[in-house]
Amino acid sequence: MIQPDGTCGRPTRHAPALFNARHAEAYWQQATRCVDLVRRKVGSVERPFSGARPEELRALIAAIDLDAPLGELRPALEELERVYLDDAVYFHHPRYVAHLNCPIVLPGILAETILSPINSSLDTFDQSAGGTYIEQSLIDWTASRIGLGQDADGVFTSGGTQSNLMALMIARDHHGASLDDHGGNKHEGLPADYRRLRILGSEVSHFSLQKSAAILGLGYQAVMPVACDAHYRLDPAVLKARLEECVAMDLIPIAVVATAGTTDFGSIDPLEEIAALCQQHGIWLHVDAAFGGGLLCSRRYRHRLAGIEQADSVTIDYHKTFFQPVSCSAFLVRRRSDLRHVTYHADYLNPLCQAEAGTPDQVNKSLQTTKRFDALKLWLTLRIMGADALGEMFERVIDLAGEAHAELARHPDFEVLLDPPMSTLVFRYRPAGLTDAALDDLNAHVRSALSRHGEAVIAATRVGGRRYLKFTLLNPDTRLDDLTAIVERIVHHGRDWCEAQTQSQVPTRAAVS
Ligand SMILES: *Cc1c(COP(=O)(O)O)cnc(C)c1O
Secondary structure, X not given: OEOOOOEEOOOOOOOEOOOOHHHHHHHHHHHHHHHHHHHHHHHHOOOOOOOOOHHXXXXXHHOOOOOOOOOOHHHHHHHHHHHOHHHOOOOOOOOEEOOOOOOOOHHHHHHHHHHHHHOOOOOOHHHOOHHHHHHHHHHHHHHHHHOOOOXXXXXXXXXXXXXXXXXXXXHHHHHHHOOOOOOOHHHHOOOXXXXXXXXXXXXXXXXXXXXXXXXXXXXXXXXEEEOEOXXXXXXXXXXXXXXXXXXXXXXXXXEEEEEEOOOOOOOEOOHHHHHHHHHXXXXXXXXXXXXXXXXXXXXXXXXXXXXXXXXXXXXXXXXXXXXXXXXXXXXXXXXXXXXXXXXXXXXXXXXXXXHHOOOOOHHHHOOOOOOOOOHHHHHHHHHHOOHHHHHHHHHHXXXXXXXXXXXXXXXXXXXXXXXXXXXXXXXXXXXXOOOHHHHHHHHHHXXXXXXXXXXXXXXXXXXXXXXXXXXXXXXXXXXXXXXXXXXXXXXXHHHHHHHHHHXXXXXXHHHHO
16 A cells, blocks of 8 residues: 555555655665675676576566565565576576577666656657657668668567567558558558468568568568578679569569568678669568668678668667667668558547657657656667767677688687677587487487576577577677687587487387497
């Protein structure tokens, strides 16, 4: 129960609950204790993961009675340390090299300590005031780095998945708006020809294309995978052929998605050639730069994104290669009027007259209504560190990937798939004399053994149906030595597995003979 003074239950025994002027001091003191806990934890973590199994963690959480509050911060933090922090996965650790999770920069975290308590909501100007202009200015800054031109616009999103959904929704509705006998998808739903709509992206593009197609009422069937070249880049010759095939089969390609940094390989599709084909066929070009977006800050590698400026829309994930805390992402378009497809004017929130009067309500271009002020994280980062510092951090992991590739390629028992175009490395442990099926089991075993022992957290993927291991390098503090050490442990667990196989086969053979 909340008392009039903002405390919970009996005021004498319970901690102040509401953040307000009376409790600003309590906020500071208690936040300090939380920060101190994190400081202690991060200062003492020796492994990226404890190795806890799901059932162990499920039991820890299940034992907690949510209807029996502890009433105070101290015991709640002790409990939290035990049920969460002791077994958290620590992305800052140099041997966490699994997914596209970056270690985060201090200004981004500090911004969280401001944006959470102030709690601005970025859907309307009247809930965010200057926050709206901060977000808009970062959108303009990003659009200008991409080179989208004066008419560009965009909005912060929860992540690349939401940005890709927006891109494909707008591409779909852009097509709907071009039909003479249709009043637009927003009012009338899908047009009669919706089953013929197609979205083309490389065979290694992100799965959010399929998810989006399903959400948009087009189904997975609408996504046409385009074959890649030997470097896992969309092959423009194949794209051209597929576009011609669409015409011949009376299908309607509504969007081509080029990936600037594929999730597994970091490969960057040939943006300029793809843009030329899109122009020629009058098709929406979306560039998914969720991973590669960080190159916008790199003086040395910015040229790898050449052609991105020709996109109709772009996805950027600041929470990947701009070293920001989750969530922090954006969706951008070349022509601001294209964002009208997501606009709805609600009388209580963002009436049309308000837009006509020039009030900048971000909800007019967003799928979300109530929306976090995630932009503040990037803002404080740019104001303190600047873009060059971010770009140099990304460059360091790109260079590290190159060095690690050279090292691994020399090792006779490893197969490395690709000289890394960005900062991931896909490989498998391949000692001689094993079948592909055995290698699959071996590599799966190695990955879980590393995680179970907490020595390293690495990722896995399938290529051509076979199991591979993956290092995703986003930590500028990871050294080649760390990777060499992980490789040694891979060999160690791999040999263990091979030995166990040989031993387990002995009784089988004995029984047969
Ligand atoms: C990570 C990723 C996404 C999805 O982004 P989220 O922020 O995880 O939603 C989309 N596309 C690519 C290429 C990605 O690597």
